[in-house]
Amino acid sequence: MAQAAQHFIARVRDRSVVIGVVGLGYVGIPLALAALRQGIRVVGFDIDQARVDQINAGRETIKHIPMDLIVEGLANGRFEATTDFDRMAEPDALLICVPTPLSRHREPDLSYVVKTTQEIGKRLRKGQLVVLESTTYPGTTDELMRPILEQATGLASGTDFYLAYSPEREDPGNAQFGTSDIPKVVGGDGPDALAMADALYAALVVRTVPVSSTATAEAVKLTENIFRAVNIALVNELKQVYAAMGIDIWEVIDAAKTKPFGFMPFYPGPGLGGHCIPIDPFYLTWKAREFDIATRFIELAGQINTEMPYRVVDRLAELVDSRLRRSFSGSRILVVGLAYKKNVEDMRESPALKLIELIESRGAQAAYHDPHIPAIRKSRKHGALAARASTPLTAESLAGFDAVLIATDHDEVDYTLIVAHAKLVVDTRNACARHGLAGETIFKA
Incomplete structure (x- = not known):
């Protein structure tokens, strides 16, 4: 040495x-x-x-x-x-x-x-x-x-x-x-x-x-996050299939994870967020092209995860139309949770930002509530949303919205208040069920 x-x-x-x-x-x-x-x-x-x-x-x-x-x-x-x-x-x-x-x-x-x-x-x-x-x-x-x-x-x-x-x-x-x-x-x-x-x-x-080698260490990091991205894509796809069959994917996962070997629980959601999982797989697919290798499995997972915000907004619009008997265009939607994961203030690559943009692209009005993010910080991809402030979560404010879309399941959020006063709740995180809440206004997406 x-x-x-x-x-x-x-x-x-x-x-x-x-x-x-x-x-x-x-x-x-x-x-x-x-x-x-x-x-x-x-x-x-x-x-x-x-x-x-x-x-x-x-x-x-x-x-x-x-x-x-x-x-x-x-x-x-x-x-x-x-x-x-x-x-x-x-x-x-x-x-x-x-x-x-x-x-x-x-x-x-x-x-x-x-x-x-x-x-x-x-x-x-x-x-x-x-x-x-x-x-x-x-x-x-x-x-x-x-x-x-x-x-x-x-x-x-x-x-x-x-x-x-x-x-x-x-x-x-x-x-x-x-x-x-x-x-x-x-x-x-x-x-x-x-x-x-x-x-x-x-x-x-x-x-x-x-x-x-350094290349091996670099590959380890990508492998860890590609593993997560692929498995999240799998449960996101299973969610669509089971929902069509009238089966609750969350109940399926809770039962499956009791198996002490051969199964690891991953959970569906409205899309991927954070600084790693939505990004890292594309680093490998890009590098693989240098060696004339197509990473079809990884790219398919990326496609499924990228489509999730669109599927959620489709479901939301369908429920506003069928349950509230009103056009989605012109409706007012409160997105609960802006961070990419629960109990943090990190909004990098958060699917909630994409959800807001998609909601507004279809003629509806969107606001958000997040106890950890008082105002939307400027970002490269969602600059038009910068400086919007979090809406207080009260019985009065909830009465002014046609639907509440739960995008991030922060522990500090009062889900009982939401269920009691919202006209329609669309839950992408199973937050209401985990808090023991049920009702005719709650739907999973």
């Missing part, structure tokens, strides 16, 4: 190593907290000055993530956030946690990774470890990042600096599994890079899972 690698590992063990976290969002902040818990100094980098100022003031940036350790780190000098990328030479390791969205044509948008790598390349010094955590296609670390860093510096990966990939495995709002509780897959560009990254993450999480 090279002397630089040995020195890095020794610094990890005595907690004198300094970590730089690039991207202070849903992945970067929890990662910084995991390091701070181990007494490791962290410098956080972000391009958003307002976010950096908020963090440095000790104010909450993500609702479900406590700021206690950040505040303590700010006080004792073990943490600070900055927009000054010239300081990237300070940390011994730079961990990249930036977005990897899809383009308008559903192709990988690695512009954030490229720009971050270019910024690192301007300051990279010998002995530094650079780790990408963002979800991407196999080959990104080796084929995209390494050439940028080597060409910018004249340094060689595996000799002068070290490059690795370790996919994030965050599950926002999961109280049982935080960053430190989840095993970390690690792949390195060479044995020294692997040893360094493995030692670093071993200090932060319960267990590491070293693999043979």
